[in-house]
Amino acid sequence: MNINIADCTYDDVFSILLTDTGWNERQYMEELTAKTARGLAARIDGCTVGVIFWRQAFEVAEITMLAVAPAWHRRGIARLLLKSMLKNLCENGAHEILLEVRVSNTAARSLYLSAGFVEIAWRSLYYANPDEDALVMSLRLS
């Protein structure tokens, strides 16, 4: 399986939107067009199978979105996107990465724990539709 990781484009967003990742067009476009956001896409044979977006402010970065097309789950694509993002953040002087995740999202929580993130805080009713608490996770880069 030959996976190519590259800067995320409009084509990547429209391609990943065709799969049911749980994110909608407005959310993807917000990340793609935000001045402070950066994004990477994973492509296999020209087809977009996953995207990651983050924002960096000096030494602290926040992952704002990570999605892999359901047909490609459990093939290591999210882990590869995370690794590529971490390399970029290290090169750009980040010291810490933060994210929020729904407490019920066991797939994402396992992924982040396996990548070295730790749970540092709990935000009550942080999410809507459906209402749910968030866990805040952090990874310190040395």
Ligand SMILES: CC(C)(COP(=O)(O)OP(=O)(O)OC[C@H]1O[C@@H](n2cnc3c(N)ncnc32)[C@H](O)[C@@H]1OP(=O)(O)O)[C@@H](O)C(=O)NCCC(=O)NCCS
């Ligand atoms: C969470 C998500 C990005 C994982 O993508 P993925 O490409 O399937 O993940 P990977 O194959 O790289 O998995 C890496 C590790 O994460 C964990 N993991 C991933 N999916 C899991 C699942 N369904 N259940 C338990 N652990 C899981 C495992 O530790 C896995 O390692 P392993 O396969 O060697 O056991 C994907 O399920 C997704 O797009 N979900 C919907 C959007 C979302 O929830 N994004 C995160 C918001 S914070």
